[in-house]
Amino acid sequence: MNDTIAAISTKLGVGAISIIRVSGSKSIEIVNSIFKGKDLTKVDSHTINYGYINNGVEDLDEVLVSVMRSPKTFTRENIVEINCHGGISTTLSILDLIVEKGARLAEPGEFTKRAFLNGRIDLTQAESVMDLIESKTDQSRKLALSSLEGSLKKYIQTFRNKLKHLLANIEVNIDYPEYYDIEEVTKEELKETIKILKEDLTNLIKKSEERQILKNGIKTIIIGRPNVGKSSILNNLLKEEKAIVTDIEGTTRDIVEGSIMFDGIELSLIDTAGIRETDNLAEKIGVEKSLSLINEANLIITVLNGSEELTENDLFILSQVEDKNPVIVLNKNDLPLRINKNKLKFKHIVSTNTNTLDGLTPLKEEIKKMFKLEEISEDDYTYLANNRQLTLAKKSLQSLKDAEESFENNAPIDIVEVDLKEVFELLGNITGENYNDELLDELFANFCVGK
Ligand code: GDP
Numbered sequence: 001m002n003d004t005i006a007a008i009s010t011k012l013g014v015g016a017i018s019i020i021r022v023s024g025s026k027s028i029e030i031v032n033s034i035f036k037g038k039d040l041t042k043v044d045s046h047t048i049n050y051g052y053i054n055n056g057v058e059d060l061d062e063v064l065v066s067v068m069r070s071p072k073t074f075t076r077e078n079i080v081e082i083n084c085h086g087g088i089s090t091t092l093s094i095l096d097l098i099v100e101k102g103a104r105l106a107e108p109g110e111f112t113k114r115a116f117l118n119g120r121i122d123l124t125q126a127e128s129v130m131d132l133i134e135s136k137t138d139q140s141r142k143l144a145l146s147s148l149e150g151s152l153k154k155y156i157q158t159f160r161n162k163l164k165h166l167l168a169n170i171e172v173n174i175d176y177p178e179y180y181d182i183e184e185v186t187k188e189e190l191k192e193t194i195k196i197l198k199e200d201l202t203n204l205i206k207k208s209e210e211r212q213i214l215k216n217g218i219k220t221i222i223i224g225r226p227n228v229g230k231s232s233i234l235n236n237l238l239k240e241e242k243a244i245v246t247d248i249e250g251t252t253r254d255i256v257e258g259s260i261m262f263d264g265i266e267l268s269l270i271d272t273a274g275i276r277e278t279d280n281l282a283e284k285i286g287v288e289k290s291l292s293l294i295n296e297a298n299l300i301i302t303v304l305n306g307s308e309e310l311t312e313n314d315l316f317i318l319s320q321v322e323d324k325n326p327v328i329v330l331n332k333n334d335l336p337l338r339i340n341k342n343k344l345k346f347k348h349i350v351s352t353n354t355n356t357l358d359g360l361t362p363l364k365e366e367i368k369k370m371f372k373l374e375e376i377s378e379d380d381y382t383y384l385a386n387n388r389q390l391t392l393a394k395k396s397l398q399s400l401k402d403a404e405e406s407f408e409n410n411a412p413i414d415i416v417e418v419d420l421k422e423v424f425e426l427l428g429n430i431t432g433e434n435y436n437d438e439l440l441d442e443l444f445a446n447f448c449v450g451k
Contacts, residue, residue, distance in 0.1 A: 003112075004030060005106035006098045008091055014197045015086030020095055021450060022080045022103055023111055028067060030101045031080045034094075035065060040080070053084065053094050060097070075111055076118035109447025113440060116432060122369030123432030123443070124152040127385055130447055131215065137266050148383035150387075155204070155382050156431050159197065163424045166193050170417045190416065191406060196401045197423075205393050208384035213298055213371060215385070217259060217266030221293050223321070227312040227386035229331040232354035233303060233363075234269055239330045262367070265297075294320060299327070299367065306330030306351060309338050318344075327366050331358075359437035388443075389430050398424040 004024025010017070022031055032040040035061065037051020048066050050058040062085040073079040084094055099105060107113075109130075111249060115124045131140055135141040153426035169189060222230045237260055252296050259268040294300060304314055318328075327348040334353045350366050353359035368374060384390045403419035428434050 004103045004305065005110055005435065005448035006095060006103040007106035007111075008095055009081075010086070010092065012088060013086075014088070017083050018091040020082040020084065020091065020098065021106075021111065022082075022098060022104075023073075023075045023077045023114060024103070025078060026102060027078045027080045028069075029250055030098055030103055031065060031082065033101050034097050035063075040065065040067055043067050045072070053082065053097070055093075056095055060093055061085055063094075064134045065241050070203065071118075075114040075121045077114060087422045095108040106449060107444070108449050109444030109451060112447060112451055113444045116440075119357070121148075123435065124156075124389065124430060125150060126432075127389075127443065129451060131385055133448065133451065135215075137217075137261060141213060143214060143381050143383060143385070147383075147385055149219050149383040151380075153431055156365070156427050159200070160424055160427050162193060162197065163420060163427075166190060167420055167424065170413055170420070185406075188415075190413075191221070194400060194404050194407065194420075198397065201393060201397045201400065204218060204382070204384065204399060205390065207332045208390060208393070210372065211383045212390075218262075218298045218367075218371060219296060220269050220301060221297040222269065222301045222316060223294070223304060224329075225311065225317060226306040228303045229354055230303050233301070233329070233331065233360065235295065236354050236360055237267070237269060242323045262364070262373070267367070291320060294324060299370070300324055301329055301363070302326045303329045303331050304339060305332055305405075306339050307335035310343075316348075322346075325370075327363065327370065330362055352441045385432075392426050392430045396423045399426065 002025065004022060004026040006020060006027075008024040009019045009021045012018070028040050032054065034053050035049075035051050036054045038049050040049060043049055044067075045067050046066075048064050050064055051062075053061050053063050061084045066079075066081040068079045068080050068081075070076055080352065082094060084090055084214050109126075112121075112126050112129050115121050116123060121129075125148050128144045131185050132141065132145035132148060135144050165211070166189065222234055224230050228378040259266050261267075264394075282354045302308065302317060302321050310318075322345075325348070326346065327350060328346045329342060330337070330341070330349065333351040333355055334355050335353075348366050348370060350362040352363050399419045403423070406416045406419060
């Protein structure tokens with residue numbers, strides 16, 4: 001990690017400016033050797049310096065160079081950033097020159113990896129850097145930023161401190177068993193603290209699972225037999241003519257996708273072929289696809305034509321979704337209702353039409369309720385951001401439960417201690433207190449170069 005790395009941090013292409021970032025002990029010297037302007041080795045830290053990049057023969061570009069000295073930088077190393085004119089040729093020739101002078105091309109995420117390895121950020125913050133870059137909605141941006149500012153890191157630190165205190169008490173208890181008083185205190189504290197920690201972690205996991213949806217969008221499938229109004233609903237939601245709407249049954253053969261922003265979160269919509277028994281091959285493939293998509297979706301919108309009695313086909317579709325918490329839409333409510341709502345044993349049933357502007361409002365309101373969208377926007381933003389963090393948290397919770405069980409079964413205190421130590425370790429893995437190279441390689445491989 002002692003070498004100096006360089007990369008283009010902006011998107012390579014034609015643009016007003018590009019930024020080339022250099023980090024490492026030799027970064028200032030390297031850039032200084034190709035810079036025509038002030039002596040960069042002598043300028044103050046955190047200054048922007050005007051000049052030219054020169055390859056020894058000619059000037060390549062007129063630039064602004066930021067010099068930031070260790071340790072108050074992103075990587076905690078010396079960082080130099082060159083703002084040059086955007087454009088592939090200029091940017092690449094400056095980068096080439098920097099490499100020629102002794103820097104190495106950075107790997108994806110290597111700047112962030114250095115920030116982590118040098119103790120500037122923990123793993124949850126590193127992961128949120130990528131989340132922030134990738135965030136498409138207001139909500140996902142807020143979540144990522146909160147993590148970057150260290151909300152999860154602080155939460156886990158506090159949690160681990162409580163465990164540490166508890167473990168210290170247990171140690172005393174094991175080392176000095178003759179002090180009966182200490183054992184009593186420890187057992188009381190143990191019982192209470194384990195209970196609180198368990199509840200706390202359970203809540204965090206639950207909340208985080210709900211918020212995975214904020215980050216990834218609600219994957220939504222619209223199903224129903226042909227002609228009930230699926231495409232019309234999809235179109236109304238998308239407010240554009242993406243799916244083909246016709247009166248001929250089975251016209252929406254392909255799966256049509258689109259997404260809408262919904263209260264700051266993304267609803268990715270998939271319209272599928274009308275589900276029914278069919279011999280038409282193209283249609284059949286669509287139907288099979290829709291049934292398989294049911295299991296992937298976070299939200300299943302099952303559409304019925306409310307103005308017609310339930311058909312065999314409707315009943316078949318309802319049977320496919322009955323344990324999947326779908327929202328049942330009785331569409332065409334501008335026509336007389338012919339379905340007996342009481343016969344439908346579903347929790348979420350709404351009545352809609354696609355003819356009026358607010359005809360789909362009941363459906364939208366139900367979705368907000370189902371995903372607690374209003375609550376989430378007012379809530380705090382500490383959460384586990386991805387599967388890695390969630391899996392570790394769930395393992396920690398299991399070990400906490402094991403500790404509680406051992407305790408309740410009057411197991412020797414050192415057995416309880418083993419489980420609590422496990423919780424301590426697992427939580428440390430979330431923040432990267434303990435890490436291995438393989439994990440880091442995998443994690444940072446998903447980053448873009450220059451970050
Ligand atoms: P899909 O096959 O389920 O995708 O159904 P479509 O969206 O293609 O709609 C089938 C037919 O029903 C079209 O003629 C639509 O205009 C009509 N339709 C859709 N929604 C409504 C509604 O709310 N009320 C009425 N009366 N007709 C509708």
